[in-house]
Amino acid sequence: MADRDDSFDSARGGFDGARGDSFDKEGIRNVLTVAIVMCLVCSILVAGAAVNLRPAQQLNKEADKRQNILRAAGMLPANAKIDAEGRGVEELFSRFSVRAVDLASGRFVADFDIDGYNQLRAARDPARSRDLSNSEDIATLGRLENVTLIYIIQTDAGIEKLVLPVRGYGLWGTLYGYLALEGDLKTISGLAFYDQKETPGLGGEVDNPKWKAQWVGVQLFDDAGEPAVRLVKTRSASGSEAAAYEVDALSGATLTTRGVENLVRFWAGELGFGPFLDNLKAEAA
Numbered sequence: 001m002a003d004r005d006d007s008f009d010s011a012r013g014g015f016d017g018a019r020g021d022s023f024d025k026e027g028i029r030n031v032l033t034v035a036i037v038m039c040l041v042c043s044i045l046v047a048g049a050a051v052n053l054r055p056a057q058q059l060n061k062e063a064d065k066r067q068n069i070l071r072a073a074g075m076l077p078a079n080a081k082i083d084a085e086g087r088g089v090e091e092l093f094s095r096f097s098v099r100a101v102d103l104a105s106g107r108f109v110a111d112f113d114i115d116g117y118n119q120l121r122a123a124r125d126p127a128r129s130r131d132l133s134n135s136e137d138i139a140t141l142g143r144l145e146n147v148t149l150i151y152i153i154q155t156d157a158g159i160e161k162l163v164l165p166v167r168g169y170g171l172w173g174t175l176y177g178y179l180a181l182e183g184d185l186k187t188i189s190g191l192a193f194y195d196q197k198e199t200p201g202l203g204g205e206v207d208n209p210k211w212k213a214q215w216v217g218v219q220l221f222d223d224a225g226e227p228a229v230r231l232v233k234t235r236s237a238s239g240s241e242a243a244a245y246e247v248d249a250l251s252g253a254t255l256t257t258r259g260v261e262n263l264v265r266f267w268a269g270e271l272g273f274g275p276f277l278d279n280l281k282a283e284a285a
């Protein structure tokens with residue numbers, strides 16, 4: 001067998017026969033061809049999967065957003081998909097109206113394409129946002145969108161819940177969440193972050209249900225109508241006026257703590273939802 005012309009010569013890397021159709025398995029051209037074909041096949045598979053899964057991802061993202069809004073509003077317990085009366089996310093969320101608000105005027109924007117709007121994308125577009133100066137930008141946003149979406153439950157008796165999207169820089173990145181208010185527009189129903197990059201166990205404790213529970217009932221504004229929430233290492237005496245505005249600082253995470261306090265104050269202030277909340281209060285009076 002050793003003298004056969006077409007024997008497999010592994011030392012030379014392939015068949016090398018008298019037929020002349022030699023195939024050098026390890027020849028650079030063949031290796032490259034196989035690698036390129038594999039790359040093409042894999043990229044087509046990955047791109048196909050990404051395109052096919054996009055609708056499902058969008059649905060999941062929307063469902064997650066709704067759960068976070070409901071949790072911030074105190075309408076859905078932590079880690080639950082139904083409330084105490086067995087109502088699911090869709091049913092609970094259907095009570096909310098989504099409205100567009102012009103931040104500068106604090107007025108609702110009529111005839112706005114809510115479904116096609118993304119305020120985070122708008123905040124990156126100079127035509128649909130404004131630059132914030134250093135002194136204005138206490139939440140380190142860089143730019144502020146002109147229009148933002150809010151979530152409101154309003155009945156004949158007035159506003160029941162108002163959920164506001166908020167964001168601001170912590171230590172490692174921007175924290176994105178929702179701040180929910182009761183109908184008096186100053187008592188906090190809850191604060192929930194749906195995206196943050198802080199260290200688990202330190203700044204990441206912003207997601208700890210025990211810490212989040214402290215926000216319930218805290219007053220966003222003082223009697224003069226100024227943003228008054230404070231994250232403190234030592235709480236004031238229970239029942240005192242100062243205690244009404246206080247939440248525990250996160251231990252070992254001063255920078256995240258400062259970021260959270262600043263973002264709440266920013267969005268409650270003049271550049272955030274201040275004018276909008278003033279208008280709603282004036283209408284309710």
Ligand SMILES: Cc1cc2nc3c(=O)[nH]c(=O)nc-3n(C[C@H](O)[C@H](O)[C@H](O)COP(=O)(O)O)c2cc1C
Pocket residue numbers: 171172198199200202203204250251252253254255256257
């Ligand atoms: C690995 C590592 C991760 C940290 N993560 C955070 C964080 O997520 N948030 C934060 O405020 N500080 C974090 N810190 C601590 C900060 O660097 C800083 O020391 C701290 O905010 C000071 O807080 P303190 O005055 O309460 O000790 C981290 C430190 C280390 C070493």
